[in-house]
Every structure is written in C-alpha cells, then in structure tokens.
Amino acid sequence: MFSRKSLGGNDTGGLIVMLFIALMLVWVSVGNLAVHESSPWHVSTYTVTLLGKFLCYALLAVSIDLIWGYAGILSLGHGAFFALGGYGMGMYLMRQIGDHGQYGNPNLPDFMVFLNWHELPWYWHGFEHFWFAALMILLVPGLLAGLFGWLAFRSKVSGVYFAIITQALTYALMLAFFRNEMGFGGNNGLTDFKEILGFSITENSTRVGLFVAAGIALILGYLIARTIVRSRFGRVLVAIRDAEPRTRAAGYPVAQYKLVVFVISAMLAGVAGALYVPQVGIINPGEFSPLSSIEAVAWVATGGRGSLFGPIIGAFAVNYSKTELTTIAPDLWPFVLGGLFILVTVFLPKGLISLLALRKKRSMTEAAPPNETPRDPGSKIANQHNAPPPQEYLP
Numbered sequence: 396m397f398s399r400k401s402l403g404g405n406d407t408g409g410l411i412v413m414l415f416i417a418l419m420l421v422w423v424s425v426g427n428l429a430v431h432e433s434s435p436w437h438v439s440t441y442t443v444t445l446l447g448k449f450l451c452y453a454l455l456a457v458s459i460d461l462i463w464g465y466a467g468i469l470s471l472g473h474g475a476f477f478a479l480g481g482y483g484m485g486m487y488l489m490r491q492i493g494d495h496g497q498y499g500n501p502n503l504p505d506f507m508v509f510l511n512w513h514e515l516p517w518y519w520h521g522f523e524h525f526w527f528a529a530l531m532i533l534l535v536p537g538l539l540a541g542l543f544g545w546l547a548f549r550s551k552v553s554g555v556y557f558a559i560i561t562q563a564l565t566y567a568l569m570l571a572f573f574r575n576e577m578g579f580g581g582n583n584g585l586t587d588f589k590e591i592l593g594f595s596i597t598e599n600s601t602r603v604g605l606f607v608a609a610g611i612a613l614i615l616g617y618l619i620a621r622t623i624v625r626s627r628f629g630r631v632l633v634a635i636r637d638a639e640p641r642t643r644a645a646g647y648p649v650a651q652y653k654l655v656v657f658v659i660s661a662m663l664a665g666v667a668g669a670l671y672v673p674q675v676g677i678i679n680p681g682e683f684s685p686l687s688s689i690e691a692v693a694w695v696a697t698g699g700r701g702s703l704f705g706p707i708i709g710a711f712a713v714n715y716s717k718t719e720l721t722t723i724a725p726d727l728w729p730f731v732l733g734g735l736f737i738l739v740t741v742f743l744p745k746g747l748i749s750l751l752a753l754r755k756k757r758s759m760t761e762a763a764p765p766n767e768t769p770r771d772p773g774s775k776i777a778n779q780h781n782a783p784p785p786q787e788y789l790p
Contacts, residue, residue, distance in 0.1 A: 408748060409621065409704040413614055416707075419446070420610040424603050440599055443606050444674050445718065449711050450609035451671040454616045456694045456706035458663035461620045463692070464701035465629060466656050467636035469554070472561030473664050474688035475568050476536035480665030481678040482572075483535060485585035486519060487528035488596070488673060492589050505587070506580045516578045525592060532669040533662050540661030541654065548650040548657075553639070562685045569683030584679025591673050602674070609670045613707070616663050620703050623656070632656060693736045699746025708747055 423446060426438030455477050462468040494501040498508040502515055521527040543564060547557055575581040594601045623629050634642040635649055643649045672678045681687075690713075698709020713735070721728050743749055 406621070408702065408751065409617065412704040412707055413617060416450075416610055416614060420607050424607060427599060427603055440602055443599075443602050447602075447606040447609045447674045448671060449714050450606070450613050451667045451674070452691070452694065452714055453707040453710040454609070454613045454667035454670075455664050455691050456698065456710040457613070457616050457620055457703055458660040458667065459691055460695050460700050460703055460706040461623065461663070462656055462660045463695060464703070464706075465624050465636060466632040466653055467553075467639070468653060468657060469558045469692070470561045470657075470660075471558045471685065471688050471692060472563075472565035473660070473691060474685070475561075475565035475683055476540060476661040476664035477668035477671070477687075477691075478565075478568070478572075478678070478680075478682035479536045479539065480532045480668030481672040481682060482579060482585065482668075483522075483528055483532040483665070484669035484672045485588075485678040486522040487525060488588040488591060489585050490519070490523040491591065492587070495589055496587070504580075504585075506583065507578070510575055512578075519578070529669075532665050536661040536665035537658050540658045544654045544657040545650075548653045551650075562688065565683050565688055566685050569680050569685075572680040572683060580679070582679065584677055584681075585672075586677040586679075588673060588676060596673055596676070605670065605674050609674070612666055612670055616666070617703060617707070619659075619663070623659070624703070628652070628655075690732065693732060695746075696736060697739050697746055699748035702746075702748055705746050705748040712747065 423438050423443055426436055427440065427443050430437045455473065458476075459470065459473050462470060489504045492504065496505045496508075498505050500508050503512060507515070522531070543561075547560065552560065571577055572579050572584075573582060579585065588596050590596060591601065591605075594604070624632065631642065631647055631652055634645075634647070635652060639649060668678075668682070691710075694709040694713050695706040696709070697713055698707065699705025713732070716731070716735075717728055720731060739746060
C-alpha cells in the first residue's frame with residue numbers, strides 16, 4: 396500500500412541538504428568572526444543576516460510540507476503561526492529594553508507610552524523571562540491550530556475549502572493586529588530591540604549566534620518531521636492524503652491524525668517566526684498577510700512537496716531570487732512569483748528535486764550496457780514471469 400518513495404524512504408537528498416546546512420553554519424560563522432574584512436573569504440554581517448532569514452523561511456517551508464506533502468492538508472494561512480511566534484519573541488525583546496527606550500519607562504514599551512497607556516496589559520506579563528516567551532512561542536500557535544483544526548477537521552472540511560478558511564484566519568488576525576487597541580504596536584509593530592539573553596542584538600557575535608540557532612532549529616525541525624513521516628503515524632497520514640474515505644472506513648480516526656500533525660506543523664512555524672524576528676529587527680502585522688502564506692506554499696511547490704528537503708531548496712532558491720530581483724525591479728516580483736508557480740505546476744509538478752531524479756536516470760541510462768535499459772530490482776523477477784519458455788520446450 397505504501398512505497399518507500401511516498402514515505403521518504405530514500406533519504407539521500409535529505410542527508411546531503413542537512414550536511415550542506417551544517418557546513419554552511421561553520422563556514423559562515425568562521426568567515427564572519429575569524430576572517431578579516433579585507434580578506435575575500437570574509438562573510439559580511441549582511442550576508443549572515445540574509446542567510447539566517449532564509450533558514451527561518453526554510454523551517455516554515457518544512458512545516459508546510461509536513462501537512463501538505465504527507466497529509467494532503469493545504470494551508471494558505473500558515474503565515475499566521477509564523478507571525479504569532481514572531482510576536483512572542485518580539486514581546487520578550489521589548490521587555491528587555493526596560494528604561495533604555497526613548498521615553499525611559501522601565502515597564503511600558505515606547506509605543507504604549509506614546510498612546511498614553513498607564514499599565515502593562517495582562518497578556519504582556521511574564522514575557523520578561525525568556526523561558527516564558529519560549530513556552531508561549533510554542534503554545535500560542537499550537538493552541539490556535541488545535542482549536543481551528545478541531546473545528547475544521549471534525550466537520551470534515553478539507554481541500555480547497557480548508558485552504559480558503561485558513562486564508563480567512565490569517566487575514567482576520569492581520570486586521571486585528573493592525574489595531575492599536577490590541578496592544579501590539581499597531582501598524583508599526585514591535586521594533587527597536589536592544590538585547591537578547593543579555594547580549595547586544597547588534598553585535599556581530601550575536602548575529603552569528605542567531606544564525607547558528609536558526610540553522611540548528613532547521614535541522615532539528617527536519618529530523619522531527621522525518622521521524623514523523625517514517626513512523627506508523629506517517630504511514631496513516633499518507634493513506635489519508637491518498638484515500639481519506641477509505642482510511643476512515645478502515646477505522647482510523649482521520650480527524651485526530653490530521654489535528655495532531657497540524658498542531659505540530661504550527662508549532663514548527665512558530666519557532667521559525669521567533670528566530671526570524673531578532674534577525675530582521677521588526678515584527679508587524681504585515682507578516683499576517685495572506686500573500687506571505689501563499690509565497691511559502693510556492694516555496695514548497697517549487698522545491699518539491701512530499702520530500703521535506705525539497706521545500707528547503709525551494710525556500711532558498713525563491714527567496715534568493717526575490718532578493719536579487721527586488722533590488723533591480725521591485726514591482727516585477729509578484730509577476731515573476733506567479734509565473735514561477737505556473738511553470739513549476741505545469742512543467743515540474745514534483746518541483747526542482749525532480750530535475751535531480753531526471754539527471755540520475757539519465758546517468759543510469761548512459762552507464763547501462765547496449766540494448767539494455769536500467770530497471771529496478773524487482774524488474775528481474777517480473778521479467779522472469781513474462782520471459783519465453785526455455786528453448787528445449789519450443790516446437
């Protein structure tokens with residue numbers, strides 16, 4: 396019923412990508428901290444921050460692929476969980492400013508003083524502690540996903556209908572966070588961060604530390620997702636993706652399986668958002684934009700969904716292209732992204748990783764003896780059944 400390919404049994408590509416990320420963490424860290432700026436091998440702080448952003452985007456892409464590629468759950472609102480994790484980290488960073496802000500208020504962030512708030516809202520308490528913020532970064536996206544998923548999956552909402560209501564969810568959150576009354580900075584969001592865990596957030600060493608943390612989080616997130624999809628739980632998810640009615644008829648609690656993986660995916664997205672904020676230095680309601688979630692889905696489709704490592708490649712490729720193109724012609728990027736999504740859907744339905752598979756197939760064909768095409772291990776047995784009888788039995 397399940398093939399090794401559908402479950403990600405051949406993990407060579409994933410191992411190569413993880414090894415590349417580990418080497419990148421070492422190379423970039425050493426190149427920034429230990430190599431002099433005059434050397435051509437020096438890695439600038441700008442590059443460190445840019446690659447750190449890409450690592451966070453890659454973790455978000457892995458979280459989407461976990462539900463879309465293996466459970467068939469297309470979420471067009473996963474940016475909401477990414478943004479909630481970012482706001483959790485932003486609240487912690489704002490509390491670390493203390494009396495070093497523009498208004499010198501040790502308890503209230505500057506935007507609250509500007510808006511004539513007299514006391515800290517109850518939901519801001521506890522965020523002066525990193526452990527509490529880290530807990531909320533996991534719990535808030537997880538609880539929202541749990542409530543939303545429970546209502547949707549128990550009602551058997553799936554397919555395009557589920558995608559639409561997830562998009563409505565992130566749009567509603569964006570409108571809510573734009574309001575000053577919410578206590579999250581309104582249009583401007585949260586910014587002007589000073590310290591994280593007692594270290595200056597502008598120091599090169601801190602930037603490198605955040606970059607390494609994002610890389611480690613991506614590797615751990617990938618391993619968690621890989622463990623899930625290769626387990627019995629993952630086999631059921633694939634069955635739900637391929638034949639949900641039959642899986643339900645077989646007695647599996649489909650709604651519960653989908654709910655659990657949706658919550659895990661939301662928590663991974665929240666961690667990605669939390670690591671993203673201190674590197675870019677701001678979090679605002681624009682991160683809730685439905686377009687951001689659609690872009691993340693495009694990363695997964697471009698790289699190759701259902702592989703876990705393909706979306707990592709897609710996140711890096713698309714965002715690098717975006718960085719280069721928006722520097723030259725920023726107005727063209729939405730059209731390029733739409734065209735890229737169409738081209739991949741039509742010509743590369745399995746994403747960029749299908750090019751690697753095609754290249755491998757061609758190399759096997761070239762290496763095969765004349766008049767003999769490569770075949771999988773089971774083809775020899777299959778051909779024995781279709782082979783003509785031995786010569787002595789022919790008339």
